[in-house]
Amino acid sequence: MMALSASRGDAVRHFAARYAIFAVLLLVYGLAILVSEAFLEPSYLFNVLRQVAPIGIAAIGVTFVMILGGVDLSIGAVISLTSVLCAVQMNGDAGNLPWALVTACAAGTLIGTLNGLAAAFTRVSPFILTLGTGIAVLGLTQIYSGGTARGIVAPGFREFFNHRLFGSVPVLALAFLGLAAIGLIVQNTTLFGRRIYLIGSNRGAARLSGLPVARTIVLAYALSGFFGALAGIALLARSGVSNTLSGQGLEFQVLAAIVLGGTTFEGGRGGIAGTVAGVLVLVIAFNLVNISGLPYHMQLVVMGVIIILASAVHGGLNARSA
Secondary structure, rough: OOHHHHHHHHHHHHHHHHHHHHHHHHHHHHHHHOOOHHHOOOOHHHHHHHHHHHHHHHHHHHHHHHHOOOOOHHHHHHHHHHHHHHHHOOOOOOHHHHHHHHHHHHHHHHHHHHHHHHHHHHOOOOOHHHHHHHHHHHHHHHHHEEEEEOOOOOOOOOHHHHOOOOEEEEEEHHHHHHHHHHHHHHHOHHHHHHHHHHHHHHHHHHOOOOOHHHHHHHHHEEEEEEEEHHHHHHHHHHHHOOOOOOOOOOOHHHHEEEEEEHOOOOOOOOHHHHHHHHHHHHHHHHHHHHHOOHHHHHHHHHHHHHHHHHHHHHHHHHHHOH
């Protein structure tokens, strides 16, 4: 009887740990509604999705890496590089747009692949490895751009991604949701998706079981770089201006959203759905403190406290369910 009770208790804690972020999202959203009824407007909510699209798209790719037990601190630099690269390759000519998109995506994927090869075949910590990659990529971006904003977006590029379908749904918001749906399909229905959880839970056991550990690691980091490139393109579409430092600091927002969503640095836990919820918690909280009229430095304090509290609650539930 006691064993049955303990089993039920573990099941409840596991359920709470898995879905805690969605409870946090509802709580933050309810608080936002009390502060401003604007959060009840569908057009405002879709604009929130448009606002958060670059961070959300990047977070989808990094989630795969973190489920493996890795991390990608180079993602902010990848966003900066691919945003500038795309703008320069377009150079104001719509005819250059396909080449610009392919070049940006190829560059991001290449950087991710190099990260993956180093992570798979060296003993360097992923934190140090990807931090070093990020610094190097930032330097390459400065060299490529000459340290100034370069490139002109093609006519219609920004207009397309910011166009509102049915009068209220931005294409950029739909792109974010569509990529999140693809990420969920990859995570839940593919052999790669099953492998990253097995490797993240116990890499040694996965290797002894014959799983292609190195190949899976390289693919996960390549996906992170690819999604980072898509995030850079999304950021360029949202702002319309290339900036060599446009992605600086975004890696911390990406990691905060992923951890809020329940994906741990130890690996083997979490997923895309939680990451999307974590991204929404961050952006709603940011809009909430912004609407409240707090000075910018106080906004940072409030945002930091929200992240710490939410992560503490979620981490505590995860620990108890382990």
